[in-house]
Amino acid sequence: MMRPETGTKLLLVAGLLLCMLQIWLPAYYLTGDGPSHVYNAQILHDMWADKHTSFYAPYYSLSYQPNPNWLSGIIIALLMFLVNGVVAEKLFLTIYVLLYVSGAVLLLKKMTGGYSYWLPAIFLLVFPLTLSKGFYNFSFSIAFFYWVVWSWLRFMDKRNVGNAVLFLLFTALIFFTHLLAFGMAAFTCAALLVSYTIAVAKGTAKEKFTGYLLKNGLLLTLFLSPFIILMGRFTENQGGMQLVLRHHFYRAIELVQCKFLVNVTHEEDIPALIAGIVLVSLFVFTFIKFKNYRTVHKYDGLVLGLLFASFIYLFFPESFLGRLILINMRLQLFVLLFIICCIAYVLPGGKVKNAAGLILFSCFVVLSIARTNCQLKASEGAVDYLSAGSYIQPYSVVLPIDLSRNGKDENGRVIADRNFLFVHTAQYLGTTQPLIVLDNYEANMGYFPLAWKERTSPYSHLGIREGDDGGIEGEPPSADIAKYRQESGVMINYIIVWCYDPSFLSKGYFSTLYEQIRHEYHVIYTSASKRTILFEKN
Numbered sequence: 022m023m024r025p026e027t028g029t030k031l032l033l034v035a036g037l038l039l040c041m042l043q044i045w046l047p048a049y050y051l052t053g054d055g056p057s058h059v060y061n062a063q064i065l066h067d068m069w070a071d072k073h074t075s076f077y078a079p080y081y082s083l084s085y086q087p088n089p090n091w092l093s094g095i096i097i098a099l100l101m102f103l104v105n106g107v108v109a110e111k112l113f114l115t116i117y118v119l120l121y122v123s124g125a126v127l128l129l130k131k132m133t134g135g136y137s138y139w140l141p142a143i144f145l146l147v148f149p150l151t152l153s154k155g156f157y158n159f160s161f162s163i164a165f166f167y168w169v170v171w172s173w174l175r176f177m178d179k180r181n182v183g184n185a186v187l188f189l190l191f192t193a194l195i196f197f198t199h200l201l202a203f204g205m206a207a208f209t210c211a212a213l214l215v216s217y218t219i220a221v222a223k224g225t226a227k228e229k230f231t232g233y234l235l236k237n238g239l240l241l242t243l244f245l246s247p248f249i250i251l252m253g254r255f256t257e258n259q260g261g262m263q264l265v266l267r268h269h270f271y272r273a274i275e276l277v278q279c280k281f282l283v284n285v286t287h288e289e290d291i292p293a294l295i296a297g298i299v300l301v302s303l304f305v306f307t308f309i310k311f312k313n314y315r316t317v318h319k320y321d322g323l324v325l326g327l328l329f330a331s332f333i334y335l336f337f338p339e340s341f342l343g344r345l346i347l348i349n350m351r352l353q354l355f356v357l358l359f360i361i362c363c364i365a366y367v368l369p370g371g372k373v374k375n376a377a378g379l380i381l382f383s384c385f386v387v388l389s390i391a392r393t394n395c396q397l398k399a400s401e402g403a404v405d406y407l408s409a410g411s412y413i414q415p416y417s418v419v420l421p422i423d424l425s426r427n428g429k430d431e432n433g434r435v436i437a438d439r440n441f442l443f444v445h446t447a448q449y450l451g452t453t454q455p456l457i458v459l460d461n462y463e464a465n466m467g468y469f470p471l472a473w474k475e476r477t478s479p480y481s482h483l484g485i486r487e488g489d490d491g492g493i494e495g496e497p498p499s500a501d502i503a504k505y506r507q508e509s510g511v512m513i514n515y516i517i518v519w520c521y522d523p524s525f526l527s528k529g530y531f532s533t534l535y536e537q538i539r540h541e542y543h544v545i546y547t548s549a550s551k552r553t554i555l556f557e558k559n
Contacts, residue, residue, distance in 0.1 A: 025137055025375070032141040032382055033126065039389045040118045040147060044111050046393060047400035049449070051442045054155025057463045059106045060448035061471045062097035069098065073455040076416050079511075080457050080477050081464060088255055088468040092198040093157040095470065106452030117161055121147050124167030131174060132320055132366040139365055139374050142381035145282065145296055146361070148392065149354050153284035153440050156351075162202030163354060165195040169206040170213070177217050177237060189244055196248040200255065201346075205355055207245050208329050213322030214241055220319035255468070264341045272335055272349055277301050281353045285399070285437040288391040296384040303377050304360045307368040320366045327359035398436045399443075402428045405548050406446050409517050409555040412546045415454040417514040420479075421447035422498050422534075423460075425520035431550040447517055459483065459513070460493050482508040499530035502537045516542055516556040 044050050064081060067073050093113065100109035125143040130136065152160040168191040176184040196203045214237050222230040275281075279297035283289040334352035339345060368374050413419060428436035428443040436442065451458045459479040464471050475481055483505040484492030493500050502513055516538055526532045542556035 025370075026135070029136040029138055029140055032138070033122070036141055036144040036382065036385065037118070037122060039386065040122075040144070041115065043148065043389060043393050043396065044114050044118070047396045049107060049400045049403040050111060050114060050396060051399040051403050051446065052153055052155035052157075053441050053444050054463070055110060055157065056155075056445045056448040057461060058093050058155065058157050059097060059110045060451045060458060060461060061463050061469065062094045062109070063101060063106050063452045064471055065094055065098040066101040067455070070102075073416075076455050077457075080474060081471050082474055084468075084470055084472050087197070087251060089197055089200040089203070090158045090466075090468050091470055092161055092194070107449065113157070117152075117157075117164055118147060120161070121164035121167070124164055124171060128167045128171040128174075129362065129365045131171060132362065133370070137370050137375065138378040138382075139368075139370075140378070141385075142361055142378045144385040145381050145388075146354060146357060147385075148282075148284060148388070150281040150284050150440070151350055151354065153392075153442075154350075155445075159199045159202065159351060162195050162199035163358070165191055165198055166202050166206050166209075166355075166358070169195050170209055173210040173213065173241075174217075176240075177214070180237075180240075185240075185244070192244060192248060196251070200252060201348075201351060203248060203252065205326070205330065207249070209322060209326040210241060210245075211238075211322075212325035212329075213320065214238060216317055216321035216325070217319045219317040220321075265338060266336045267338070268336055269349070270335060272353070275349070276334075276353055276356060279353075279357070281350045282357075282388070283439055284388075284392055285395040285440045285442065286391055287438055288395075289388050289439070292384040292387040292391075296381055299377055299380050299384075300357065300360055300364075303368070303373075304364055306373075307364050311367055311369065318366065323359060323362050323366070327356065327363055330355040330359055395437055398430055399428055402430065402436055402443065402552070403446050403449070405431075405550055406443070406517075406519055406553050407449055408548050409546050409553050410450045410453060412555055412557075413450065413454075413456065413515050415456070418457045418459065418511055419447065419450060419515045419517060420459045420483075420493070420500065420502070420513045421445075422516060422518045422538075423447070423520075424497055424518065424522055424525055426496065429520050429552060431552070443519065446519070450517075457511075462494065477509045477511050479505065497525045497528055497531040498534070500534050502534070502541065512558065514558050518554045518556070520552050521554055 064077055065083075068077065068083065096116070097106075097109050097113050100112050103109075104112065122143065126140055129140050129143065133139070146163075149160070169188070172184065172188040172191050176188050192203075192206070195206055214234070218230065218234045218237065222233045277294075277297045278290075279293040279300075282293045282296065330352055333348065334356050337348045337352070339348055341348075364374070364377075423443055423446070425435075426441035426444045427438060430436055445460060445462070448458045448461060450456055461473070462480075463469050464473045465478065465480040473480065479493060479500075483500045483502075492498070506512060518538075526535060538556055542558055544554060545557045546555040547553070
């Protein structure tokens with residue numbers, strides 16, 4: 022009979038292979054915002070390499086303010102010194118998977134003392150909806166969360182310079198990746214400090230207990246203080262918290278459904294629901310049967326972390342800091358993460374725990390099959406979409422008009438009914454030649470390394486100001502090409518239309534935009550499936 026250690030290692034390898042297949046099997050691993058991250062990284066790379074700088078100069082400026090959300094752009098831009106944009110993105114995602122799985126395994130092994138079939142359950146969280154949305158920085162920040170907590174526990178076990186530097190490194194990485202994960206990590210480390218102190222120093226003199234807590238508390242404060250100061254400055258620059266609390270108890274049902282583990286297609290609904298029922302049921306069983314509330318375990322800080330994450334999940338609004346945060350989607354992952362970690366150290370090893378781990382890994386396998394099939398279809402759509410790039414001249418300005426964000430196959434069927442995979446696909450065009458692609462939302466956010474210049478920003482001058490239905494980000498998009506040319510002095514050379522449907526002519530301002538296109542532009546390319554139409558300026 023196979024030993025649990027051997028079986029666990031085989032499942033971990035199999036899980037990693039499934040992750041790699043999802044990323045590398047399709048020609049394009051399509052995500053909502055992913056193309057925008059790659060396009061902006063390409064411009065960063067070109068500016069660092071002093072290429073095409075005079076072309077980009079009227080449109081973009083570099084920000085030197087140390088903000089969160091920088092990591093993805095910088096890493097992908099560096100990878101572009103070795104490979105092209107699409108491959109750089111896949112390498113970036115490969116690094117993410119390896120960091121996520123290795124960090125999670127290290128932390129769970131530290132808490133359980135070895136290998137068990139519970140470890141492969143962590144694969145369930147590697148590909149959440151946030152990753153499929155293209156929230157690369159947030160996704161990386163969860164991978165770093167495991168490493169921050171693991172390195173803090175390592176430091177409390179053995180205080181030395183090496184462990185302190187390791188903790189500082191991962192703390193810096195998580196801060197410059199995403200602020201929410203930094204806040205969760207900081208709270209979790211503080212909570213673990215308290216539980217660790219109570220468990221380790223119990224039975225000792227009060228002075229020794231207090232000294233242990235103060236010494237480690239001061240060190241944690243010292244480590245975190247530079248980033249807390251930067252966080253305060255960033256929050257202030259964003260206009261303050263602007264936070265109004267009220268309950269959202271429906272989110273508890275969505276937690277059991279694992280709603281935000283469904284990425285691209287509703288074929289994922291059933292395996293996600295099975296995983297949610299198993300996780301929540303096992304958690305309730307674990308804490309009713311095995312948690313001794315009269316004693317404090319050194320890892321009980323994770324329970325406090327779960328309570329903190331659950332409070333934010335159930336009571337925080339979707340919008341604060343003056344913008345849409347999508348707290349429901351993001352915090353559900355942290356709640357699930359804490360549940361997995363709490364079960365890991367509270368529930369003793371045995372048939373129940375092993376069986377649950379194997380069921381969760383099986384759910385991951387089924388989810389992976391559904392996602393990979395969808396990604397292959399999406400990749401074929403992306404190839405169709407980007408085939409127009411051969412007819413676009415370098416140093417041009419391109420306006421994408423996306424009329425099917427979910428994508429359609431050659432027979433008109435929706436590709437990804439759970440996600441807007443095609444919302445920024447056109448930005449891949451700017452990774453093969455110097456182009457200005459006008460739906461570059463990332464440069465309009467204010468906290469990424471690259472920013473639109475006000476004079477030429479399409480988000481300032483291209484939209485119809487009164488009731489513009491979301492402008493070029495609307496559904497369907499709306500824009501005033503003549504106004505943009507008049508106010509910015511920029512000529513739009515090409516317009517690429519994805520999945521044109523005449524029914525959109527009756528919606529919003531799209532009919533006005535399409536009339537402008539018909540009068541000022543002519544068709545120079547139509548793909549074989551007729552999903553992609555490229556217009557050139559007369």
